[in-house]
Amino acid sequence: MANEQNDARVHRTVHETEADAPADVVYRLIADTSRWPLYLPPNVQVEQLETTGDTERLRMWATANGQVKSWTSRRVLDPAARRVEFRQEVPAAPVESVGGTWIVTDLGADRSLLTLLHDFTVAGDRAEDVEWVERAVDTNSRAELGNLSALAAGWARLEERVVTFEDSVHVDGPAELVYEFLHRADLWPRRLPHVDRLDLTEDEPGVQVMTMGTRTADGSVHTTESVRVCFPEDLRIVYKQTATPALMSAHTGCWTVRPAAGGGLTVTSRHSVVLREEAIEQALGAQADLARARRHVREALGRNSGATLEAAKRFAESAVPAR
Secondary structure, eight states: OOOOOOOTTOEEEEEEEEESSOHHHHHHHHHOGGGHHHHSTTEEEEEEEEEETTEEEEEEEEEETTEEEEEEEEEEEETTTTEEEEEEEEOOTTEEEEEEEEEEEEOSTTOEEEEEEEEEEEGGGOHHHHHHHHHHHHHHHHHHHHHHHHHHHTGGGHHHHEEEEEEEEEEOSOHHHHHHHHHOGGGHHHHOTTEEEEEEEEEETTEEEEEEEEEOTTSOEEEEEEEEEEEGGGTEEEEEEEEOOTTEEEEEEEEEEEEOTTSSEEEEEEEEEEEOGGGHHHHHOTTOOHHHHHHHHHHHHHHHHHHHHHHHHHHHHTTSOOO
16 A cells, blocks of 8 residues: 655654564554554544455544544555555544554564654644644554553453453334433433443534443442444444553443344343453452453443343333233
């Protein structure tokens, strides 16, 4: 994939980090975008639009300087060279064009160098817009490389730290009402007992930024911040917590509403979490281990999302006349 031509308006950046992991392990982390919302702090959601051989097109949502931006990218993967080239097809303003390369270099046994190159242009090349993009690229690249390096260093136990599960309920009611209940999170404080407060903004249709106070089993309230991307045509809402409890370094999820095989609907809540192993003792006590932390997260998140599923079920079914 060719870089932008040598233009005085093209700005270029280089970010690097070393990782205590084999080069192939690091390459797999950057090649598999399905886990980027879990592994890359700024990344909220990735939708694979198409894939052919080593080329793929992606729709992506990510935070940039406190805003949520979305764009479409084309990537070319070269596993042999451990390189991934990317070019945004539809950039987000004020960017006019942007692309770059991920490069993983083998530094010997269990040691590698991860390099991230960017080149970009800004419409009008206004100094304040260039500064905004440079700040976003620098902040996000540092966050991405830092987290990838940390994840790669613990790669042998990474799968043990990832917890993924889902819960479902059967609903005999209109799909639109179920989706409406899940979409209108601003009404959750009056609809859900475990939601103490919720502040929600939706500056762009379908992209919600929210701060939620959740009441735990012991009566205390903890605050989380999330970005949600809503797909009403698919009756699906995906989200990422941008501020998580101490036990989790990342938490993503998805609500889906689907027709059930025997009639009615199956409504599902799916969670994926990366545990922060160094926080287990402080959060759960001196005797707690990784297995205990996995059970705790499964129970705590499942309890709250299960309550939300049941409330959505009651809301939708209450609109169906009794037979």
